[in-house]
Amino acid sequence: MDVNQTTGEILRESRERKGLLLRQVAAFLDIDTAILSKVERGERKATRDQIAKLADFLNLDKEELLIHYLSEKIAYELVDEDVASQTLKVAEERVKYLKSHKPQ
Amino acid sequence: MDVNQTTGEILRESRERKGLLLRQVAAFLDIDTAILSKVERGERKATRDQIAKLADFLNLDKEELLIHYLSEKIAYELVDEDVASQTLKVAEERVKYLKSHKPQ
DNA sequence: CTATCTTTGACAAAAAGTGTCAAATCATTT
DNA sequence: AAATGATTTGACACTTTTTGTCAAAGATAG
Numbered sequence: 001m002d003v004n005q006t007t008g009e010i011l012r013e014s015r016e017r018k019g020l021l022l023r024q025v026a027a028f029l030d031i032d033t034a035i036l037s038k039v040e041r042g043e044r045k046a047t048r049d050q051i052a053k054l055a056d057f058l059n060l061d062k063e064e065l066l067i068h069y070l071s072e073k074i075a076y077e078l079v080d081e082d083v084a085s086q087t088l089k090v091a092e093e094r095v096k097y098l099k100s101h102k103p104q
Numbered sequence: 105m106d107v108n109q110t111t112g113e114i115l116r117e118s119r120e121r122k123g124l125l126l127r128q129v130a131a132f133l134d135i136d137t138a139i140l141s142k143v144e145r146g147e148r149k150a151t152r153d154q155i156a157k158l159a160d161f162l163n164l165d166k167e168e169l170l171i172h173y174l175s176e177k178i179a180y181e182l183v184d185e186d187v188a189s190q191t192l193k194v195a196e197e198r199v200k201y202l203k204s205h206k207p208q
Numbered sequence: 209c210t211a212t213c214t215t216t217g218a219c220a221a222a223a224a225g226t227g228t229c230a231a232a233t234c235a236t237t238t
Numbered sequence: 239a240a241a242t243g244a245t246t247t248g249a250c251a252c253t254t255t256t257t258g259t260c261a262a263a264g265a266t267a268g
Binding site for chain 2: 213
């Protein structure tokens with residue numbers, strides 16, 4: 001998995017390499033093929049649950065796919081901001097702080 | 105501004121230091137005081153536009169406040185993920201990539 | 209006690225997210 | 239070229255989230 005690939009590209013490649021049809025994968029996710037088609041082409045975002053199911057069905061590393069998916073979502077949120085990189089650095093500090101001060 | 109302060113805390117402190125009422129600041133933002141009260145106490149998130157207006161009205165560094173606000177939003181989105189830190193690192197790479205391959 | 213300021217919670221409107229369906233397009237086979 | 243099957247497209251509907259108002263309750267100061 002290349003970090004600068006889209007999640008959709010990964011999903012499509014993986015599905016095609018296994019010779020699976022949209023219909024088959026979509027059935028497993030319990031959604032219409034239309035949505036999966038859009039997800040693979042980046043026209044829609046998958047949900048978190050769908051990503052987990054896709055990793056199962058396509059035999060992809062669950063954690064790796066999740067990181068891919070989440071980071072794409074965040075990069076997309078920030079890409080138009082001048083301060084994107086600085087924001088991500090500060091966000092890292094915040095996450096560290098929050099994790100260490102977590103209730104429980 | 106401390107990185108681990110909430111945006112709401114910054115806004116409240118700044119407003120109070122200037123002796124302004126919720127009513128006055130809310131009027132400038134064109135919203136009900138109820139919302140601003142909730143924003144300051146972290147019960148609601150401000151919108152991006154409101155952050156910009158608040159920086160103006162409260163004479164805060166616009167960029168700094170924006171980074172503060174955006175990073176808080178992102179940290180909040182990820183804090184429950186095991187893979188939060190890894191995700192942020194990958195997101196940084198993605199942002200760099202997207203910015204360098206931007207249309208125009 | 210009376211003003212005024214802030215907080216709270218119920219509610220409403222608008223926007224975003226998630227999905228279906230049917231028709232159109234594309235590719236392959238006969 | 240027609241038929242079949244896969245994918246794409248776009249209109250639509252439903253649900254959830256976001257963003258706000260309003261009025262009543264709570265807190266604080268004079």
